[in-house]
Amino acid sequence: MDQSxxxxxxxxxxxxxxxxxxxxxxxxxxxxxDVDVIVIHGPSGCCFRPARLLEREGMRVVTSALMEDDFVFxxxxxxxxxxxxxxxxxxxxxxxxxxxxASMIIGExxxxxxxxxxxxxxTICCNVHSGxxxxxxxxxxxxxxxETMGLISPQEFQRQKKMLEMATLLEQTRGTARGEYxxxxxxxxxxxxxxxxxxxxxxxxxxxxxxxxxxxxAFLYADVVLAISEASRKVGGEVQVLANLDPExxxxxxxxxxxxxxxxxxxxxxxxxxxxxxxDEYPASGxxxxxxxxxxxxxxxVIAGIPHAVAVEGRLKTVAVSVGSRAVSNLKSLGYDYVVGxxxxxxxxxxxxxxxxxxxxGQAIRRAM
Numbered sequence: 001m002d003q004s005x006x007x008x009x010x011x012x013x014x015x016x017x018x019x020x021x022x023x024x025x026x027x028x029x030x031x032x033x034d035v036d037v038i039v040i041h042g043p044s045g046c047c048f049r050p051a052r053l054l055e056r057e058g059m060r061v062v063t064s065a066l067m068e069d070d071f072v073f074x075x076x077x078x079x080x081x082x083x084x085x086x087x088x089x090x091x092x093x094x095x096x097x098x099x100x101x102a103s104m105i106i107g108e109x110x111x112x113x114x115x116x117x118x119x120x121x122x123t124i125c126c127n128v129h130s131g132x133x134x135x136x137x138x139x140x141x142x143x144x145x146x147e148t149m150g151l152i153s154p155q156e157f158q159r160q161k162k163m164l165e166m167a168t169l170l171e172q173t174r175g176t177a178r179g180e181y182x183x184x185x186x187x188x189x190x191x192x193x194x195x196x197x198x199x200x201x202x203x204x205x206x207x208x209x210x211x212x213x214x215x216x217x218a219f220l221y222a223d224v225v226l227a228i229s230e231a232s233r234k235v236g237g238e239v240q241v242l243a244n245l246d247p248e249x250x251x252x253x254x255x256x257x258x259x260x261x262x263x264x265x266x267x268x269x270x271x272x273x274x275x276x277x278x279x280d281e282y283p284a285s286g287x288x289x290x291x292x293x294x295x296x297x298x299x300x301x302v303i304a305g306i307p308h309a310v311a312v313e314g315r316l317k318t319v320a321v322s323v324g325s326r327a328v329s330n331l332k333s334l335g336y337d338y339v340v341g342x343x344x345x346x347x348x349x350x351x352x353x354x355x356x357x358x359x360x361x362g363q364a365i366r367r368a369m
Contacts (some may be wrong), residue, residue, distance in 0.1 A: 017181050017326065022138030023098055024050040026126045029142040030096030031057055032215070032251050033151060035124065037092045041079050041108060042066055042100025056350040060090055066102055074106065076113045083117035094151075095123040096142070104129040124149065134171070136164040152251070166283035174308040174334065176326045185329035187341035190364035193319055196338060197228060197302065198368055201237030205299035210289045211243035212282050213305030215254060217323070217345035218245070220357045221304035222261045224321055227362035228302060229270045234369050240273045241265075242292055244285035244305075249278025260354055286310045304361075307331055307339075321361055 023040070027050050030038055037060040040046050044065045051061040064082045066075055086095065097110050110125040124145045128138045140161055147157040171177040200207055209228050213221045225241055232239040247258040257279055265272060274292055277285030286309025293301055293312050300317050303310045307320035308327075313335035320336040322328065328341045340361045348357050 015177050015180060017176070019177060020135035021047065021050075021130045022128045022132040022135050022141075023047050023100060023130055024138070025135040026098050026128050026138035026142045027051070027054060027061075027096070028215070029139040030098070030124060030126070031059060032253050033094070033096070033124065033142065033146050034253060035092070035094045035096040036060065037062065037086055037090050038096040038098060039064065039079075039082060039086060040098050040100055041075075041103040041110060041113075043102060046100045046102075053347060053350050056352070058352045060086075060092075062086060064103075066100075071102055071106060074108065075103070076108055076116075079103075079108065079110070079113040080116040083114055083119050083123070087117065087119050093122065095119060096126065097123050098126045098138075099129055101129040101131060104132075124151075134168045134177070136168045139164055156251075160280065163281055163283060170283045170286075170306075170309055174311065176324075176330050179330070182326045182329050182333075184325035185332060186325065187328040187339045190340050190360045191368065193338045193340050193361060194364035194368045197300065197319065197365060198231055198235060200300045201228075201232050201239075202235045204237055206238040206240065207232070207300045207302060208240040208242065208293060208296065208298035210276075210293070210301060210303040210307075210310055211241070211245065211305060212276070212286050212289055212303060212307070212309055213244065213279060213345075214282050215279055216257060216349040216354070217305060218257055218261060218279055219349040219354060220342060220345045220359050221321060222264070222356045223359040223362040224302065224304045225265070225270060226268055226356065227359070227365040229268065231365050231369055233269075240296065240298065241270060242274045242276050242289045243272050244275070244277045244279055244282055244289075245272065246275050246278040246281075250280045254279050257354060261356065264356055282306045282309050303336075304359075307336060308334060313337075321359070 040063040044063050064079045114120040114123040126141050128141045143157050143160050146152045209225045229239055245258040245262055247255050276288040289310045302319040304321035318336045319338045320331045321340045323342050323345045328339050331339045342360055
């Protein structure tokens with residue numbers, strides 16, 4: 001099957017392989033807004049994996065545990081009781097309330113339940129479900145509610161909304177939402193790709209590392225930059241670093257990620273040639289990185305995080321580093337020369353203590369030196 005083919009009903013392109021959920025996107029955005037508790041108004045199994053992962057961040061994630069009778073007779077009263085109990089147990093400063101497919105289809109009123117529980121003023125109500133559209137819809141809903149509550153400025157909301165819309169377009173044109181069905185595919189062996197990078201450095205060539213990552217995943221992909229910089233000090237060659245690590249852009253939590261990584265880079269003697277944007281600006285920072293790469297014309301470009309946002313394949317020799325077997329397959333079909341599939345970046349990077357995590361490619365480079 002042609003990976004770039006798709007079919008449509010009306011104006012909606014149909015993608016039949018699994019895609020990220022708007023519910024999960026809303027949950028991650030609520031985390032970035034520093035809520036203390038997320039309440040999912042749905043069955044206890046709804047978004048189980050994101051819920052468990054987000055608890056690593058020190059958050060509480062609970063559900064209203066809807067059952068079949070609730071689908072028929074409604075459950076706003078049950079939700080109100082859950083919200084009251086959450087307020088009693090955890091005494092949260094801020095609550096995130098997220099709908100589910102079940103509760104939104106039967107028309108549950110999240111605001112009414114929060115009002116009856118006496119917690120509306122500190123609850124970000126997200127009316128979203130998995131059929132709402134692209135996953136970014138969930139993030140935009142959460143951010144709009146945060147703006148309405150005065151938690152973020154109108155200017156920050158508009159900037160975030162623009163970036164999320166750009167991210168959606170990027171996925172539809174160059175990402176895994178561009179094909180009807182994209183096959184799973186293993187990437188190139190990290191050991192083999194490490195050899196390519198070390199051969200380039202050992203031959204005195206110039207390697208440009210591009211960190212174009214998303215949120216906390218930067219803590220995994222930054223290790224690729226560290227490893228290549230370590231290799232350059234040992235075997236030679238020239239390394240240039242481009243990174244979307246602007247510490248003045250984004251929500252406070254996200255800005256702190258940039259500061260942590262930049263501090264580690266500084267301690268390790270890694271100089272960033274160009275800051276291409278903030279961590280939440282990967283669609284735009286990818287374009288800026290592309291311009292710099294094509295202008296500077298390195299012998300090898302190693303792009304980690306969201307490589308398909310940096311459209312230089314076919315014009316430079318490239319190594320792409322990303323996560324997911326469909327992402328690997330997509331990057332190969334786009335024309336990247338080498339593609340390394342990393343471990344699940346969210347799973348590896350989540351946790352109360354934020355620091356750079358060892359990557360498969362980084363470890364392969366260190367072992368090969």
